[in-house]
Amino acid sequence: MPINPVHLLARPFREIEHAYSQRDSQLYALGVGLGADPLDAGQLSYVYEGRDGQLLRAMPTMANVLAYPGFWAREPDTGITWQKLLHAEQEVHIHAPLPTSGHVKGATRITGLWDKGEGKGALLQQTREITDAETGQLLATVVQLSLLRGDGGFGEGGSVGAPPAPHVMPEGEPDYVCELTTPAQLALIYRLSGDLNPLHADPSVAASAGFARPILHGMALMGVAAHAVLRAVLAYDATHFMGMRVRFTGPAWPGDTLRTEMWVRGSTVSLRVTAVERGVMVLNNAWVDLT
Incomplete structure (x- = not known):
């Protein structure tokens, strides 16, 4: 049965509450490769709390895992052929520094649905606003764009206008180049922040999906890229990191x-x-917004 675009655009989502600790912030940072150099004070500030507990910082991209609604596309009411869903882009906007521990709420809604045509799929955009559960302060907005490869051709009822255009990359040589070697167990660490898809852990599941081995989570890859910007451009000072958007172009x-x-x-x-x-x-047409 094809998706019903009017129904899908109006689909309600349960508000998610999420309490997390400093340990969760440290585990997330380890899951995107921070701490690989134990003598680098910049990296340590995201994985080590210090003697007085005041040194720890939260990675801005940790917003991706806060108050996450789960893989709701599998629910029968969506009509989505979830087996053919592909994570295409991810975007995060930071409105206030993320606490290293706290209690947050996440409100998700579908903010875009564009038909690419029969046999070509559709694009679905979901937006999640993350607020402090105590004060109501907006901390971050997370936007995810998915390609519904099996759900094109529904015709009318989708969103007006065009989906977000790819970021145009500058010409010429880059100003900075940063190489980070990821450990072989990185996906096994990252999954402990909440994304338990066996594609990233179980070789047999990866093989059934056509991969020679378990692949890295797309949002872990995004975190590694954010680490590169923090390292090369910002000297590990995340207070200037205001947003990021990436387009996934290949498995890492x-x-x-x-x-x-x-x-x-x-x-x-x-x-x-x-x-x-x-x-x-593996990533292209990406940007980070600085203050």
Whole structure:
């Protein structure tokens, strides 16, 4: 049965409450590769609380895992052919520094649905606002764009206008290049922050999906790219990191050396990421917004 675009755009979501600790913030940072150099004070500030407990910082991209509604596309009422869903883009906007521990609420809604045509799929955009559960302060907005490969051709009833256009990359040589080698167990660490999809842990599941081995989570890859920007451009000072958008262009493997090329133009860092050993571009048309 094809999806009903009017029904899907109006679908209600349960508000998610999420209490998390400093340990969760440290585990997230470890899951995107921070702490690989135990002598680097910049990296340690995201994984080590210090003697007085005041040194720890939260990675801005941790917003991706806060008050996450889960893989709701599998629910029967959506009509989505979830087996053919592909995570295409991810975007996060930081409105206030993320606490290293806290109690937050997440309100999700569908904010876009565009038909690409019969046999071509559809694009679905969901937006989640994360607020402090005690004060109501808006902390972050997370936007996810998914390609519904099996659900195109529904015709009228979708969103007006066009889906978000890809970020245009600058020409010329990058201003910064940062290579980060990911440990082979990175996906096994990242999944402990809440994304338990066996594709990232079980070799047999990965093989059934056509992969030679478990692949890295897309949002873990996004976190590695954010780490590269923090390292190369911001000297690990996340207070200037206001937002990020990435487009996934290929699977990354745990153990890959990931080369992030960065172009700084005003308050925007454009970037792309290549898995060095395999010569595969895994992120492109990406940007980080700075203050």
